[in-house]
Amino acid sequence: MNEDARIYVAGHTGLVGAALVRNLQAHGFRNLLVRSHRELDLTRQDAVEAFFARERPSHVILAAAKVGGILANNTYRADFIYQNLMMAANVIQAAWKHEVARLLFLGSSCIYPRDAAQPLTEDSLLTAPLEATNEPYAIAKIAGVKLVESYNRQYRTDYVSAMPTNLYGPHDNFDLNGSHVLPAMMRKFHEAKLAGDAPVTLWGSGSPRREFLHVDDLAEGCLFVLREVHAGQVSNDLVNVGCGEDLTIKELALLVQATVGHRGEIRWDASKPDGTPRKLMDVARIKRLGWSPRIALVDGVASTYHWFLQHGDAKGMASH
Numbered sequence: 001m002n003e004d005a006r007i008y009v010a011g012h013t014g015l016v017g018a019a020l021v022r023n024l025q026a027h028g029f030r031n032l033l034v035r036s037h038r039e040l041d042l043t044r045q046d047a048v049e050a051f052f053a054r055e056r057p058s059h060v061i062l063a064a065a066k067v068g069g070i071l072a073n074n075t076y077r078a079d080f081i082y083q084n085l086m087m088a089a090n091v092i093q094a095a096w097k098h099e100v101a102r103l104l105f106l107g108s109s110c111i112y113p114r115d116a117a118q119p120l121t122e123d124s125l126l127t128a129p130l131e132a133t134n135e136p137y138a139i140a141k142i143a144g145v146k147l148v149e150s151y152n153r154q155y156r157t158d159y160v161s162a163m164p165t166n167l168y169g170p171h172d173n174f175d176l177n178g179s180h181v182l183p184a185m186m187r188k189f190h191e192a193k194l195a196g197d198a199p200v201t202l203w204g205s206g207s208p209r210r211e212f213l214h215v216d217d218l219a220e221g222c223l224f225v226l227r228e229v230h231a232g233q234v235s236n237d238l239v240n241v242g243c244g245e246d247l248t249i250k251e252l253a254l255l256v257q258a259t260v261g262h263r264g265e266i267r268w269d270a271s272k273p274d275g276t277p278r279k280l281m282d283v284a285r286i287k288r289l290g291w292s293p294r295i296a297l298v299d300g301v302a303s304t305y306h307w308f309l310q311h312g313d314a315k316g317m318a319s320h
């Protein structure tokens with residue numbers, strides 16, 4: 001993949017897409033192709049087909065998706081399965097039809113069974129039932145993985161899937177209605193600090209264990225997979241991307257609280273769902289292939305809070 005490669009980054013305004021564009025530009029890639037959701041709705045097959053026929057990218061990173069926390073997934077179940085299914089099917093079909101050399105499909109760790117052995121290996125895919133609260137989204141992502149594998153086997157394409165763990169970092173969504181746990185915590189502690197260290201109420205029991213990867217590490221990992229992992233090299237053409245370490249939501253809360261400088265009380269609302277008890281990725285495969293993350297959680301949370309303070313009304317909130 002040379003620096004003139006015509007790389008289409010789908011979803012470039014999102015948490016992952018923005019990090020990918022930053023990373024590719026930092027590595028000297030200067031022929032990037034991007035379109036906003038308004039310019040190109042990836043659920044529209046005709047629009048996707050016309051775009052690929054006109055622009056003919058050689059490489060594609062599919063980081064566009066309808067994404068959200070437990071509440072959004074459980075409420076808008078039809079939107080999550082339909083939109084993510086359509087985006088994966090439209091982009092992978094058009095990529096094949098227009099001879100895209102390499103494609104990276106991004107899924108999520110929720111594709112693995114709810115009660116699979118931890119850490120979650122790539123081979124635990126489709127071996128047991130999924131977590132109910134985000135099953136529609138997970139099914140759409142599993143379909144994406146199987147699209148990649150099936151096109152590789154029937155049409156000899158050289159596409160691959162990467163499954164990131166929970167991500168955080170600049171350009172994240174801090175809107176409490178749709179955000180993930182880490183940005184939601186950061187916003188709550190920040191606003192409570194401004195309100196004189198008011199008590200902060202967090203969802204659930206605090207006991208679930210979660211793994212977090214900084215999105216800049218993820219972008220490096222994606223570039224590594226796109227360069228180094230080819231069809232048929234690994235089972236399911238699938239690679240987990242994570243750091244292989246997790247912590248309890250309670251420990252995460254204490255870390256974010258300390259980073260923000262909030263000195264008040266933390267309360268737990270056990271009436272809210274905990275979700276999966278533990279979700280830790282097995283990263284032996286990508287480590288064996290030669291990649292490991294570099295950003296420690298304590299440093300990543302600190303730099304994300306710095307970004308949050310700098311970028312005021314990012315994604316639906318005011319920081320001052």
Ligand SMILES: NC(=O)c1ccc[n+]([C@@H]2O[C@H](COP(=O)([O-])OP(=O)(O)OC[C@H]3O[C@@H](n4cnc5c(N)ncnc54)[C@H](OP(=O)(O)O)[C@@H]3O)[C@@H](O)[C@H]2O)c1
Nearest residue numbers: 011013014015016037041042064065067106107108166167
């Ligand atoms: N965030 C995480 O913790 C996490 C963890 C594991 C895996 N992932 C995976 O990483 C990928 C990206 O997630 P993210 O966190 O970066 O999500 P995000 O911040 O919500 O970004 C999603 C991007 O997709 C675009 N998009 C959504 N629907 C579209 C459509 N119909 N047509 C064109 N563009 C559309 C969005 O544009 P608009 O904002 O304008 O709609 C946005 O640019 C997803 O595949 C997700 O499964 C994320």
